[in-house]
Amino acid sequence: MVEKKSIAVIGLGSMGYGIAQSVLRAGHTTYGFDINPDAVARFQAEGGAAGALSDVAGRLDAVMVVVLNAAQTEAVLFGADGVVPRLKPGAVVISCATVAPDFARAMEAACEEKGLNYLDAPISGGSKKAAEGALSIMASGTPDAFAAAQPVLDATAGTVFELGDSAGAGSAMKAVNQLLAGVHIAAMAEALTFGMTQGVTPEKFVEVISKCAGTSWMLENRAPHIVDGDYTPHSSVDIWPKDLGIVLDIAKSAKFGAPLTAAALQQFLAASGSGLGREDDAAVAKVYARNAGLTLPGES
Template sequence: MSLSQTATARVAAVIGLGSMGMGMALSLKKAGFDVLGADVSADAVSRFVAAGGRGIANLAEEIGEADTVISVVVNATQTETVLFGPEGIADSLRPGSVFVSSATMDPAIARKLAARLEEKGVHYLDAPISGGAARAASGELTVMASGTPAAFAAARPALDAMAAKVYELGDSAGFGAAFKMINQLLAGVHIAAACEAITFAAKQGLDLAKVYEVITASAGNSWMFENRIPHVLSGDYTPLSAIEIFVKDLGIIQDMARSERYPVPLSAAALQMYLAASGAGMGRDDDSSLARLYAQLSGATLPEKAN
């Protein structure tokens, strides 16, 4: 499909077609965007093309078509590589287009990337996301965004297609990243606490299904307990959100806190558990695998996946 054939459609590009990026790209397509998709995995690009999207063969050459570029890569290093690496796209982006950065990163790095890109006349929206793959696919993400009014204006149609809630958190990059890190601190600690609690219940010989029923109706409940513990009850640790994500994110929190001379002992303890789970070979498994780690350490017995 040529650009002339899609002249009436806004053109968006999604870089990173993992579980989140794929859903975001498909949500854009459902909203009427002409969507380009890029990923290091040829299989991911093929799946997107099969769903009606356009694959990008040469990112630097083709990215200039896009009004909006959404980067859904893993971290700051990958984001910087996408923009300014040997095959980076920064010089290929059209002036006035907007780069929407959804990777979780240190706010200071987000500010540096924004400054470098804005020097080229391209808007940068610091826009971490929350909600998981299912909400990405249904266009119901939460976006924690900050950037100039012009960046918000340029990104608004795409944001409306991908998100149920868009929080405008500041007029420059960095605020969105900082809000996301507060969310990740809580999420990482809550998952660790939920896994500690359910495995402790197993050690006490309690009926785990009944524990789940009681706790989700009680003051000790959390969104993470309610969302993650069913994985433990079913013995299914297929990754919806992997251990390695919290190794990364809680590590960023430690770096941020150290630079501010701020104590974060609870997230530091949680990080050690994620590191231990990763070291035990569970890094790519679901983050509820912390329960398995607690079981290994304590001799508790958890449910096994049904055949």
């Protein structure tokens, strides 16, 4: 039997909603909060607990923050209606957004000052794994933070990478992963459309390259979206100007030149700038196709 905890998930987007469902399924009293009241109502209808965050905060054992970036994380924790001042001592803040390692360290220090635990816990795996409770979590924090977060990690993660005993290490690894994931999506789009200019169909591309040295996790996951002409967003184009921007900000601070990351970012910016920001990130292929006069599957 799982010990029943009171847990809030703040941010019910494509990742946070699935996380909240997984926490609820594990038997905890689970609150879901979002600026979109429809998402909150939908989650309560599925069994989520009701109550204003300001009212229930003092009873929470853990708060998982699943928002878009550092600014939203800081607002949720320390803004005008921030939750941190209302949490009870020993509660844990689990922060999932992709942020700079320095930001994670600052949040940890600010939480510890209030007697709270902080787990730097960026997530990977997409909305499907979030809903299944099978995320990969790149976590770092004190042993106390890990212990306090354990019920939430058990409910949401397939794999927890324990990367160190203070915040920052988790966010550093997440940045490394996002660098590669973003570059690999753009590279897949570049190679798939390049192949089309030489008579290689998208179907044949997936069939052959997924079994060859040129394959990647992202290629196998995203290239089928192009074959199907289906750009329903699992993860949207607009994630990448944000995440690769964070990577390049960190890189700049470290005086680290990242030319492939920079080139990939340009392609996602072109995708976003031309109106594809809300489509699945595989839609970066449309930038290449447009520039080369190619017609992708499903386009007329």
